[in-house]
Amino acid sequence: MLLLTLCGVWQIQASLPEVTLQDIDGNSVNIAGLGKTGHPVILSFFATWCKPCMQELEAIDEVYPEWQDEYGVTVYVVSTDRAQDAHKVAPLVRGNGWDFRVLLDPNGTLQRALNVKNVPHLFVINSKGEIVYQHNAYLPGDEEKIPGYLQ
Template sequence: MRTLITLLLTLTISTTTLAQDVLPKMQIETLKGANINLEDISSNDQLVVVSLWATWCVPCKNELDAINDVYDDWVEETNVKLYAVSVDDSRTVKRVKPLVSGKGWEFDILLDTNSDLKRKLNAPTIPLTLLVKNNKILYRHSGYTPGSEDELYEKIKEFSK
């Protein structure tokens, strides 16, 4: 146990100099079945929001519903792009397409069916929201409370300049 504590302490120190500040290099499937490189989505200074969600996650759906209501304005004013990455496993992944259509969400949907991206981002819980530009993670927030999309938009405006 003591060695474990030492280990955790060492880690805490080492974290001060390191950060999970880039998106992992990996291929990820789109809802249409194509594979894209994750690092391409934010290339050429394109600011993107990457949001990890699932069809069974209520706060995730609340967040994406709330963003969807104002998404047109966000795009118009900051040219931001949102990728909603579903971490639904094969039990619920078939629900993604009808749910997205039924809700009329307008953003791009990616599928992380065996949690490869979620694992690489070390995200034990969803929703997880990232702001990314040129593959660099600029802002990270987990959880959703009503209204926190406004805070996210402040960050988007800050980083879109």
């Protein structure tokens, strides 16, 4: 009975870490708080020099309006560019016409907390704040797996 109680009290589940990043407008964004909005969230790690990242973001951009209407999802793209390269992020995202929320992680704080080693790396967080899917690398068609985890 004690063991059953213990299993119910301590829940091993993947959730977002308590890390705060800045977006490209200088606003602070608490990452753990993104999982408490009651809506699904996609976190996509990228770098300005990463071609597969650009392919993935372009593919998601094509279907983003449809996902927003159907699932209420918000896509946050997290730049892993360091030092002076971080200033290239806003021009790249806006210049490509993408509507994603852009976060800057030049210190690698969120990357280390989520063990992101290579980009692109994408996480899907459901409306309960649980990480329900992640993939590393991008092959064409990977974006089609995502809606199944947004419901």
